[in-house]
Each structure stands twice: as C-alpha cells, then as structure tokens.
Amino acid sequence: MAEPCRLTTDRADCVACGRPQPLPAGAAVCDCGRRENLAVRYPLDPARRAALLAAVAAGERSLWRYAPLLPVGARHASRLQVGWTPLIDCGEVEGVRLHLKDETRNPSGSLKDRASEVVVAVAAARGVERVVVASTGNAAASLACIAASAGLTAVILVPQTVPQAKLAQILAYGATVYRVAGSYDDAFALVETASERLGLFNRSTGLNPFTREGKKTVALEIAEQLGWQAPDWVIVPTGDGNILSAVWKGFRELAALGLIARTPRLVAAQSAASPAIARAHGAHPLLPPPDAAETTVADSITVDRPRDGTAALQALAESDGLAVEVDDEAIVAGVGEAAARFGLFVEPSGGAAVAAFRRLARAGLFERNQRVVCLATGSGLKDLRPILGAVTPEWLDRRAPLVRPGDWQSIAPS
Ligand SMILES: Cc1ncc(COP(=O)(O)O)c(C=O)c1O
Ligand SMILES: [Zn+2]
Numbered sequence: 001m002a003e004p005c006r007l008t009t010d011r012a013d014c015v016a017c018g019r020p021q022p023l024p025a026g027a028a029v030c031d032c033g034r035r036e037n038l039a040v041r042y043p044l045d046p047a048r049r050a051a052l053l054a055a056v057a058a059g060e061r062s063l064w065r066y067a068p069l070l071p072v073g074a075r076h077a078s079r080l081q082v083g084w085t086p087l088i089d090c091g092e093v094e095g096v097r098l099h100l101k102d103e104t105r106n107p108s109g110s111l112k113d114r115a116s117e118v119v120v121a122v123a124a125a126r127g128v129e130r131v132v133v134a135s136t137g138n139a140a141a142s143l144a145c146i147a148a149s150a151g152l153t154a155v156i157l158v159p160q161t162v163p164q165a166k167l168a169q170i171l172a173y174g175a176t177v178y179r180v181a182g183s184y185d186d187a188f189a190l191v192e193t194a195s196e197r198l199g200l201f202n203r204s205t206g207l208n209p210f211t212r213e214g215k216k217t218v219a220l221e222i223a224e225q226l227g228w229q230a231p232d233w234v235i236v237p238t239g240d241g242n243i244l245s246a247v248w249k250g251f252r253e254l255a256a257l258g259l260i261a262r263t264p265r266l267v268a269a270q271s272a273a274s275p276a277i278a279r280a281h282g283a284h285p286l287l288p289p290p291d292a293a294e295t296t297v298a299d300s301i302t303v304d305r306p307r308d309g310t311a312a313l314q315a316l317a318e319s320d321g322l323a324v325e326v327d328d329e330a331i332v333a334g335v336g337e338a339a340a341r342f343g344l345f346v347e348p349s350g351g352a353a354v355a356a357f358r359r360l361a362r363a364g365l366f367e368r369n370q371r372v373v374c375l376a377t378g379s380g381l382k383d384l385r386p387i388l389g390a391v392t393p394e395w396l397d398r399r400a401p402l403v404r405p406g407d408w409q410s411i412a413p414s
Helices: 046-058 063-069 112-125 138-150 164-172 184-198 209-215 217-225 242-256 276-281 309-318 328-342 348-362 393-399
Strands: 011-014 020-022 038-041 087-093 096-102 130-134 153-159 176-180 233-237 265-271 322-326 371-376
Touching: 038 209, 046 063, 063 112, 063 217, 087 217, 087 328, 096 217, 112 130, 112 138, 112 209, 130 138, 130 184, 138 153, 138 164, 153 164, 153 184, 164 176, 176 184, 209 217, 209 242, 217 242, 233 242, 233 348, 242 265, 242 309, 265 276, 265 309, 265 348, 276 309, 276 322, 322 328, 322 348, 328 348, 348 371
Parallel strands: 096 371, 130 153, 153 176, 233 265, 233 371, 265 322
Antiparallel strands: 011 020, 011 038, 087 096
C-alpha cells in the first residue's frame, strides 16, 4: 500500500456551532453534540485565486480543473471523467433565460459522481482500500463506479425499494451490496454503526465532509460556463440537502476569491411526500405546499431526516433562497418536459427541479430576463417509472401503436 499523503488543507468548521477544528481523515461529526457535518476550510487568499485560475487555464476537462479548491490533488483522480458537464442553454422560457446543468453525463449518470470522485481520491490519498455508503441508489451506483475505476472496494447499503436500474448498475460495477429491509434512514444508521465497528471509511452524506467538496464543483462550473458570473437562481432537487449546501459553498468560495461579483438565490425543490427541508424553511406565501402525499416517484429525494439539513437551511437563508414542494403529477410532467422540450431525459429528481421552476415562474417570482439554472441531477434511464410506471395496454396502443412490417400507410408524421 502507498504511503498516506497529506490533504491540501487541515482545517474544518462545524456547520452547527461554527467551531474550527482539525479536518478529520474521514467521516466525523463535531463533539458539540449536534452530530452535524463539518465544512472543509481553505485559506481563500490571492495565492489560491492565482492557483485556481492557472489550473483552469490548463484546461483539464473534469472537476479536477478546480483542484486548488479541493482537499486532495488530481494525482488521486480515478481514470473516469467526472464533471465538466454541459450547461444547456434552453433559451427563453417563461420570460427568463433557462439553463439545464446536464449531470446525466457523469460516468454513473448522476451528480453524485462528483462526491464519489473526491471521496475516493481522499481515501486513496489516505491509503484506505474499502469505502462504505448508505444511499437511496445514486450515491451507491456512483461510489461503486468510481471505486471500480480507482481499484477500491465499495460496500453498499441501499433500501430494498431501490429502483431496479440503480441496483443493476451497483451490481454491475462489482460492489459488495446489502439491501436493507427498511428505509434509507435505516440503511444510513446501519452504515454508521458498521463503519464505526468495522473501521470502514464512510462516504455517507452528512458524515463525510468531502462529499460537499466534490459536489460544490458544479457551482464552480456553472459560474465559469457563464463567464465567471453567477446565475440569478439555481434550482436544486433536495433530499438530504448536501447538494444544496455544496452549491452554496461553491458560489461563496468563488465570491470570496473575487471571481464572481454576487451569489445566486438558491431554491430547494422537494417532493411533497418528503418535504423536511421545505417545512423547516417555511413556504413562500405564493408557493403553498400541495396536498401531502404518502409516497413519491422521486425516490432519490425521499429522506425523512435530512443528513445535511442544517447546512442546507443555512444555504437557503444566506442566499435569500426559497423552498418549494412539488407533487408527483408535476414531477412526472417535469420529466416529460425536460425530455420532449429540451432533449434531456432526467430521473424524477430532475423533473422536480423543472416542476419547481414552473411553480416559481407562474407565481411571478422571477424577474424578466433573469438567468435560472435547474440542476438535472440524474439520468432518466435510472428509473423508468415516471414514463412507464402506469402503462396500460390501451395507453401503449395509443402512445406507441403496433404496426405490421411493411404497413407504411399507418405511419402518419404528426
Ligand atoms: C439524482 C439526485 N438528485 C438529487 C439528490 C438529492 O441530493 P441531496 O440528498 O444531497 O439533497 C439525490 C440524492 O440522492 C440524487 O440522487
Ligand atoms: Zn459543533
């Protein structure tokens, strides 16, 4: 095994009590008793700004173009391309300039690869060989994918309700998999105990501070792709709140370095069946919650106890943000719209971002010509239920009629 390497910073702050402390080697919480995640801290000085701009100019086409703002150097990267995904300009929609950040292009098909890439690089730098995660599916598929490329072993715990395509992906990457007879929250608790008892490196959201470091690169990219400018709004599908807090950290670090003049307002897009962060933040008077629902098609944002809730709520408060709940009908319509109108097939969480965009626009919360970015966080191929879940033979006959070979007269271009 290689000698462990030093990380690029050794400082962190507790997101709950704010107390500075040494950056832990892996998963950890502050001893203030709030069991909250830590935020990695870098000196954001002119030297770091210069290093960042030099790295960007070198033109690396992955998240490692931002290595000076990451906890570990690019020499621990996997062999895959994670990040540097397209920011799709959808033109004028609802009077604003809409962009979709196409995170479906990451190796395992979701934004989670950004977190896994950096966590696995930290693990590799530390000489760790086995990484464990609890996940609703995407973080697991992602960890299994990046670990396979980097030659590490991934140990995965998912709720038994995990969508089939995600399970297939996790298995294909050769991970050690356990299906937990319970919820994501149950899987999370089990991983926490198992990693403590068995000494495993835990990638789980809200415990491992390096997931936020990877995910924040999506904000750095958006700003760079807009010519070092923040958009007016960023809409983030939200479950644990780690993407939301990461996006905010990314924009804030750029602002502190003087690379962007202002930061965006953030929107947490949540399913009406799993609205913990939206409820804690409170609804905007023009965005009343839809009827409560028991279940949702958006499994990847289904979380009872958000693991990065404190930091996510801080991100909403500090960015003058909003939380918006959307129901399954709107989520499924959002999936359809992203695909049929913009050519991007997203999983339900991405549909939730598009649905939230529509709600905000119709409530008149955007100003004319503002720039709005929706995070399309995961590929539609991961979960076909929004499209095929309620299919009846009659629907299929109407939507995709069966024709006989040679029967060209039945082909009517619409
Ligand atoms: C595709 C996708 N979008 C959004 C989220 C929500 O991210 P977070 O749990 O950090 O809020 C997840 C989490 O699993 C996800 O897989
Ligand atoms: Zn603390």
